[in-house]
Amino acid sequence: MKKTMLITGSSSGVGVATARYFAEHGFNVVATVRNPDTAHGLDGIANLMVVRLDVEDTATIESALTVALERFGRIDVVINNAGYGQYGVIEGMPIEKIRKNYDVNVFGVINVIQRVIPILRQQGGGIILNVGSCGGIFGLPNSAVYISTKFALEGFIESIAYELASQHIVVKLFEPGGIMTPFHERSARESNGNGNVPAYDAFLASTQEAMTKLAEGVATPEQVAKDIYAAATDGTDRLRYCAPYGVEHLVKARRELDDQAYERFMRAQFPGTN
16 A cells, blocks of 8 residues: 655745655655645646645644545655744844744644644554754754754654654654755744844854855755655664754764863854854
């Protein structure tokens, strides 16, 4: 029987590429988006359907799962891909924008997972793969809100991996580095800059070059999709898959240096933090 994969955040970038890659490699695919009118690049694929799902709206999650089961009979792999970032110093960041980022990046993931667990258990098991970030491994200036959502995801996903193993559900966390997608365009739109606190202007200017270099990305969505597919189908219960596109040096430093040496290394990367 052909397996079925459901993915959130499929309107562009990694979401579209991953949906297409799974479909091209024998999966039925349920590509979910907040607004189906924004889904591009998913037309004309016989074993792929586009369904509305807003991770903040429980009713749309339940509806999408029902539609998926009616069409394909089962769901074998769930990929939590929906998410976004925002840049800006924390002092001037409106609390509403902070909550919104958590609602999508953290509570949205929890919302989906809570609703797919009974389905996967009834089937005898399944896989939940979550797209995190190397930003869940190390901190970055001007990105505290986004980074903290990914740190939260790290702890949450590891914890439930132990819980759900008892239900024969494998939980995985894919941690990509830089990717060439519209993600950074949305992040720029959400940017709060200096938050109307001019005292940070010199600091922002001094760190901008380093941050821009990190944001350029070295992996295409298609490469990321291939790596996500490999993680989801490797037949193991491995938890973390770090794919540090463009930020290998930061991941290496975090893993190999002691805390003080690591902090000195990071401060050297960002002028103005010394």
